[in-house]
Amino acid sequence: HHHHYQQAVVVDHLYKAAELVQTGNSILAHEILARLNHHLSPVGRPFHRAAFHCKEALQQLLRNGDAPHPPPPSPFGLVFKVGAYKLFSEISPVVQFANFTANQAVLEAVDGFDAIHIVDFDIGYGVQWASLMQEIGLRGGSSTPSVKITAFISPGTHDQLELGLIRENLIHFASEVNIPFEFQAIGIDSLGSSGPWLLPESKAEDEGVAVNLPFGSLPSSMPSILSFLKRLSPRIVVSVETGCDRTDLSFADHVVHVLQSHSDLLESLDAVNLHMNNDALQKIERFLLKPAIERAVAARFRSPDKAQQHWKSLLLSCGFSPVMFSSLTESQAECVVKRSPVRGFRVEKSQSSLLLCWQKKELLSVSAWRC
Structure with missing residues (x-):
């Protein structure tokens, strides 16, 4: 008490x-x-x-x-951070639940395209996309699609050193699984200026675009991001939210x-x-x-307007609609969680989201959207 x-x-x-x-x-x-x-x-x-x-x-x-x-970047700091991330993904189902669920939804959405373009607003250490490319490589088939990643970077989250390392790792990984690959990083601030680099006019016909966007964690850039996404018209927008992403x-x-x-x-x-x-x-x-x-x-x-509407209402009002996860995606999420040595983790469904819960408390949710 x-x-x-x-x-x-x-x-x-x-x-x-x-x-x-x-x-x-x-x-x-x-x-x-x-x-x-x-x-x-x-x-x-x-x-x-x-x-x-x-x-x-x-x-x-x-x-x-x-x-x-942020303290000035040091190569050691980066090694520690990546090391901690690896430990985290080994001992807790959180990272794998997020990555597998999001990847499976992306793979299904861009299936059949010769070129896959991933637009990522939360690149992290890029680990998720290595496992996506591995999946694509394993699928084989007559022609392997090419993969391009455009990472939008928020100020203060990644320095040049980190981005260089993420890029090298992904290029190296792509070459190991024989996937034609390119990577570009762009400051998120340039979204408002609608640069020529990503307008849908330049989008190839056979390019399947998938977006990774944690809605709750970018409150101040949200309006410009959403209007950009409407122009881009991706096959799918996947969002991984931790329990603390409440924009309202x-x-x-x-x-x-x-x-x-x-x-x-x-x-x-x-x-x-x-x-x-x-x-x-x-x-x-x-x-x-x-x-x-x-x-x-x-x-x-x-974020200038301190309390906004909840990001889900914002999405719906901008013309996005939720996408249901396939039964394969769901069973894969269940599998990941069952592998954890500890009882207490559960996968739950809430509307169209998949949640990872610990003792009935939500740790993470994954949802998918289309416009």
Whole structure:
């Protein structure tokens, strides 16, 4: 009982601090965050660790204003991040659930095209597309389609070093499975200026376009992205959302939501980690989850209209409609989750989305759309 009371106090403090950060009252915000320091540490229960990272994210906003200044890139930092990502995808079903489900939907949508063009607003480390190309390579057939990836990059998420590495890895992988491949990265800011590089006029007849777009995490660029997608008319738009991608919440509610969803995720990792070494979990938390929490908080702070409609209503009002996943996609998702050594993960369906849940709490949802 005491434990729940403590959680309520922490949530209350974080909420107040977030409101103060948003209104620019940095002195009072600092005071509340300092009080939180007594309650929180980066070790301990999942809830407290997630709250600690949220507190750090708010402190970062106070220090830097709304520009998250990433530390200068170092090749070592990148090695650690990619290493943590690999560990995460090995010990938790989260990454594989997302990648397999999205890839299967993309493969079905672009089946039969000679050229596949993937437009990605969330390239991450590009790992997902390596497994997509592997699938295409395994299918064989008379002619292998070519694959082109256009990655739209948000400011501050990837530096040139990372993009270079992602690109090299994918080129290397494509050549191993004999797929003609090209990769280009474009700043997301250039979307508004409708450059000549991607207008549908230049789209080949036999090119199947698929889009990967996490709707909830790009609130400020959404209108220009959606009008761009209407012109592009892709075969499918796939969206992977973590529990914290709610575009319809105020900034303070959003921070609490980020806390809750990462607390659930950490809880599921702790359970998986009983079978593992603790070192793996610390790496995942430090190099993946902490930066993800900081990004989620900062992106929302920068978004001009703080509370918008929910991204699903926005999509529907722009003329997009949901696509049902095939039974093959569903059974593949089930398979991925059953392979986890830990009981407690479940795949659930909600309208046309597939959800990955941990102890009945939603960790991730995948949905597909067409316009």
